[in-house]
Amino acid sequence: MVAVVMPSRQGSRVGAVMELEIGPGPEQDVFSVRVLHSVSGDEATGIIRLDLDELVARRPLVEATVLSSAVAARRILPATEAVLREVGERLFVATFDGAVGSAYRTSSAIAAERGADLQIALRITAPELATLPWESLFDPDAGVYLCRKEPLVRRVPAPHSPPALAVTPPLRILAMVASPRGLPMLDVEAERERLEDALRPELHDGRVYLEWLEEASWHAIHTKLLAGEWHVLHFVGHGTFDTEADEGLLAFVGQDGRADFVPANALADLLNEAEPSPRLGVLNSCQSGAASGSDLFSGTAAALAHSGIRAVAAMQFSISDAAAIAFARGFYASLAYGRGVDEAVRSGRIGILGLGRGTLEWVTPMLYLRGDDPYIFSISRTPNPTAAPAEPGLKRKPEPAPESEPVAEPKPAAEPVSAPEFAGAVKSVSRHLPLWKRPITWVASVLVGALGIAITNQLVPMFSGLFARVVEQGPAVRVVSVEPLPGHGEFAFERGTEISEEFLTELNALPESEFQPDWLFSHDAVKIGSPTTRIVLEGTQSEVPVRILDMQPEVECGDPLDGSVFTYPSAGSENAIRIDFDLDRPDAPGLYRSETGALEGPYFPNHTITLERAEQVVMLVSASTQQGDCKYRLRLDILGGDDRSSIVVPPRDADPLHVTAPLDHAAYEAVYLGGVDCYSVFRRASPTYFQEGYEPPCQEPPPGY
Template structure:
């Protein structure tokens, strides 16, 4: 790509400024210019109002809404390009780039901080009749010595999301902010090219732990920022120990990010639409500070932005980035994405990009490593270890299975268990994968049992075996449920359609006559697995995404949990809700499980606790089970009901005595990444756990103390 680079600084010996063409296909040039910076900065508030108004502007209102933006843009363009020397080099560079069939990357090095706060992205070329950044990628660059090479990344691109809402600042709807970014990334997450994980808290300590223990490529920050004029440095507002503001300088935040290995190459700063101080959240200054502190690239929203525009930008930006585009091209794609939200929107000028060095390609992204060749089928001879006659000690890891198919952390693992057995001996477990497939495994050998099951067109979120083991059901980001023959790996019938969003959970009734599916569309649907037909109408009541669903052992109850922080009970025969929602959790309910006798219901949550409920009364059964130091992703009862296992982001599997609520044994440690899924074998002699690094661990039997 051709580059046209301008350096802007104070002119020597005068109160004016100087612009210099330091690199272009057409040569160099220089000129001085004068601007009334205070008058231009005073236009930020009316520009902000114009941007938000433009998202709903009709054709008749467009001229009056756009006028302040175009007037400011014309003045900014004239400041840099009014001299014949600079303008001539620019026009010649454009022509040369067009002859080569290339875009012309326009690079600005704006050194005076008062000028850096101006929205140069609004520059309007009156002669050409268009905004510069609408036609060419526009980058704000911080020069550094030496060449910076792209980071080699095996997909997916891992994004750490941070929502900071300290007390005392404009309130943020944390759930809405999360849902907004997840909605923006739904397509690349479903395709397996992007992975998004939310920090459990926006404190210095929580972020540091995540940076030290996991690998991140991008940090996406949603919250408040400022620019300290006295110290000439940007500020980010994290959450302090007391829940109030912890003002962190951009330099300190860069030091924090360097705790990660490798350091994240990109930071995205997203001003929040719910904040009313957009004109003062000068993220452009913070972006420049972060890049000067060593971060390769920072994309920021220099004005408050509507939800629609933020979603459109993030979607197009991350899709472009995940497919190998330069970050400058990705920002340009984000602008084009915003254009599609409303016919006359001006919000495309809100994003600003700061780049350290010349290379806009931050990542060299390759597809996930191919899986090893399929293992022999289960009926073929395989080498097996001779068991110790005395049996392994409780909590002992019997086997580690490496290299489960590459995919996102939200995969689900299913091992034939009390309510969903696969054969009487529990010889098969299944993983639902981020590469749109399911895989069967032999837990005794750690080998694949046949080829991957293919057919879904999006990430597979969940899987469940029918009670007789003759069916395997799966739910996917493609919004469908599919049925499979585990013996042959072939799909059975057509996909079950009806959901309008990701299907996060599937569960068979104990008699196998019903299949339940829970979805991000906030509904549960019941299906006849023999015919694939929908039974009744969708079960509605949840006000957020439905994550887990489970039948009671006698099949008379169906439980569900979700993003609305509640557990709900249903009568599957009528589709009616039973009683009031079970409340007490303070964050997402990620997992639920009935005890084998049906007298207890366990739920695990992002609030780091497990709760036990009496499903007959809907009341809590004792106090919350505490011990996990991060989100609880999975809960499972042993077949005899004497042990409850839980797994979480803290990389541990924990064992509980459900009768007392006390630990039932030592924590099972060994995973080096967060653990997302658990299952007991039908005889209770095995416990399987799966972490985000695609490692399955098989543990020895455990019993309460």
């Protein structure tokens, strides 16, 4: 027996490993357990006695319990947790008994003295045990679930595993959403938004690059894998387990648009076609972590790890949208900061815990790790300066900002009270101050503090002349139209808003998903998550072109809306300049979205937009929040010849744009499903939605509800 201490890594707390091999025993329902590695160096073996048939039969109840916790009322200890805790405690007591338990507690104590976490690695060699939810292991003496306290992995033995891949940021993620016909429809655009919202800080900072595969087909994935290097494959879609063939399946999109069920071993061959092959697979699909009772490596996740993929994070149960977002946020942020994939999965679990005390979905993710080392990437600290956004293929291509022309801080333009036609002019002051607190003489105030009264008195007339010229000419850019695009996803009303039968009758009389979102929008519904606004701008100057140098949001936020919520599937969008803002980080630059749908680097100041007189540009601007109910406008900094100015969109005399953060569905007064197959008749959500006795009208509810 050897004491295993993992190499110390930057930012890592994991410094030790305890690996257990759990295999067949001498008789039915009796299994052997052996400590392969531990920090204490103790040799230990034991016997596990389990009523396997009874535990396997309880798995559907465990899954229903975990999933129903997403909409359950919050209590100090939800009654539903008893089901999960009972199974977890039985597995722990049976496994960590006698000498094995002593080795675990000694190893845990040594790791704690070192200020490190102890990785629990399970090498399961009895196929019938692989189907059990080992992530629910519960220590009754300590009162903790192991996977929340320490990283827990399912170890796939390998004679050889490649070293950590050296990565200069960004970490490159190839993502896809597969929603074939004939299966419960996924909201493709909403799925994209959810992952992008989860990764937005890392995307803004250049630590992660995310590209979406437009067509989740075998051919499209094959082509993309051959075309470039990808570090992570992220799959969102449907998965299942074929009990007759005894293998896991993922539903790709076939040539006819229907499901093309790809077996795990074929998917492994496809990924190995890449050079180098992706080091990490993330499968956000139902039963992607499911295993066979007769073949250890027939499940999708296990098969990929066995075939050579270094690590596969998968879901052993269905998972709600909110939990999937929270997991992705914690998981990828941890990876981007250079932590091991085992720590990243635990970070994802902790992220799910933040959804509320009653949630049990932290038990759903599972990690298959090939080999011993969880550090599958060696990420340098500095993002790659050459990873610039691709040139957009747009009707009006933006021009690179000239090197000789500073664009970071445009000169402020005054807000002339006597010129109504120039009501869009904005002073260059902190956008976090209320309007009534913003000093009119900001420029003069700064100069007084820095240079003195005398210099200021000489400069003010010069600025006044500049402002007079701008007012006389009018704004260099005219706002032609500002059109919020409801599109898809979810819409919320304020609490207490009456949703009458007449309201629903009139709404249902419209085509299901074509006009209903627009109708809700016109009745003061607020888009949840990340609405898109179509903005058309036009140049007005004849002598010289006008240049748009920057765009930033002005934001005021309150608590998220928690009234009634309506849900819809996705809708398409036109080709235009697309910029995404994170309203929770109002000082962060807007990110450019390429034609492929990938969020790239900051749009400004890497590019400017040049407009001749009467020339127009179309911009699709998305703004997201995960924290509040936000009203916002967009400030555009403009250069027309030698004159700098700013306008806001929408103008001050118009209503601001509006978005509210998503909440757990249990937080709303009512949830209405609309535009999804037969769900054109809206139905109130029930707290027992996932529990026994609920009968959907004509199909299973969409994932996440």
